[in-house]
């Protein structure tokens with residue numbers, strides 16, 4: 248169970264008072280949100296406006312009427328047009344809640360509301376024989392943040408990379424491999440296996456373009472692989488091997504949480520025929536004249552969903568259906584989330600619809616499978632030079648981008664703080680933080696253009712700004728020397744406006760995580776952390792901390808700084824970003 252926050256307490260109070268007033272009409276679904284303007288208090292509710300409809304009365308009259316019984320020693324209530332109630336917590340209540348934050352420590356912001364529920368999160372779906380490029384970055388970074396968000400709320404989050412290791416492109420690769428000079432193969436593989444694989448793939452494609460007959464040969468190579476031909480199997484296994492090593496290496500470099508599965512598309516081969524059988528039997532799928540097997544979704548503007556192509560080959564869609572079945576059986580998921588770019592939204596709409604038509608149940612969920620599946624789509628990340636594309640051979644390798652990020656970060660750090668020990672380690676944390684935060688701070692659906700100056704700036708809405716703020720706070724605490732155990736009972740305090748706002752903001756953290764989880768939207772958390780860092784900066788520029796001579800006040804400020812630093816650190820962790828103690 249989650250402990251009651253001040254907001255929960257307030258909500259319960261409002262509900263009770265409304266019940267008294269509205270009686271059998273029931274409690275409307277009122278909001279209790281943070282007002283945009285700080286002067287409007289810590290929370291505001293639209294309950295009077297909501298009630299006005301059902302009670303057929305003036306909202307302002309209702310607001311006045313509710314305000315009286317809602318008066319409490321823990322908060323002040325005020326009425327605001329056209330029918331809101333604003334609440335401002337007393338300073339003592341805020342300080343008491345602040346102490347609870349400090350007691351929670353690393354656990355601050357976590358909860359167990361998701362206990363017993365399994366959430367499948369699929370991301371960083373690399374393809375065999377291709378090196379990871381920056382197109383994979385968003386999926387990795389967003390997926391990892393989502394896994395962390397779910398874990399923080401007590402869900403059992405399971406991750407899978409759904410490796411792209413199957414399909415007709417392997418016929419092309421096999422044909423290209425065999426056409427290459429064996430001596431050259433050995434040499435090139437040792438130097439850079441991906442350069443070799445990309446090269447044979449590109450060359451073989453060109454040959455096929457010139458001589459379309461050759462496509463049949465490529466198909467035959469894939470068919471042989473499917474039948475388990477020893478030679479093809481061996482070459483394919485080698486490709487899988489080098490690619491999986493690279494995947495692990497990249498995941499580690501990015502600091503992703505460990506994956507629970509790297510289940511390749513190839514592993515679903517055996518599960519596919521029964522699915523096709525079932526679809527035909529249930530009259531969901533039909534044979535076409537060219538012997539393809541499809542599900543007609545044209546009346547729903549979803550086109551034809553192809554299970555088996557006219558040449559008998561299985562499809563990507565069919566493999567995804569098999570994947571759902573497998574995951575239901577193995578993990579009994581409550582939600583099944585795919586972090587995949589927006590180009591595949593049509594595919595996922597088809598997939599969920601077909602799963603519905605086939606009657607796939609959501610195991611362990613009250614909802615049917617088609618609603619437990621969710622496509623978390625994201626837009627493209629571009630570099631200013633232009634779009635990223637593998638096919639044209641202009642792909643920007645993930646490694647190249649990360650190397651560049653570290654190099655830039657090191658230069659910035661050397662300039663800002665030439666004395667910093669372990670500058671290389673900090674540069675790695677800052678470079679990675681800059682790249683990840685740039686991604687996560689944008690609404691995932693928008694296309695973004697990555698710019699070094701923007702991402703690496705120590706000012707504004709950037710990862711380094713948050714990391715720098717954290718390091719500043721920690722440095723104050725190091726100099727402060729007061730351990731929190733010494734903190735005496737702080738009572739009858741009178742908070743400065745910025746202190747009140749900062750504490751109130753810190754306390755909001757658990758609500759923010761809830762919002763980010765519901766929308767699978769890490770940018771909500773990013774925006775919050777940015778606001779927190781901004782107010783923290785305002786706070787320590789406006790008020791003395793270590794120089795404050797009033798002991799009560801100094802203690803209180805140290806508490807505020809400790810809680811703010813803790814919230815920044817916990818929040819950055821949930822985003823997958825490290826927080827160096829010094830930078």
Ligand code: ARG
Nearest residue numbers: 372373374409411567585587
């Ligand atoms: N490997 C695929 C591609 O590169 C993405 C996989 C997305 N996930 C899925 N379950 N279909 O296009």
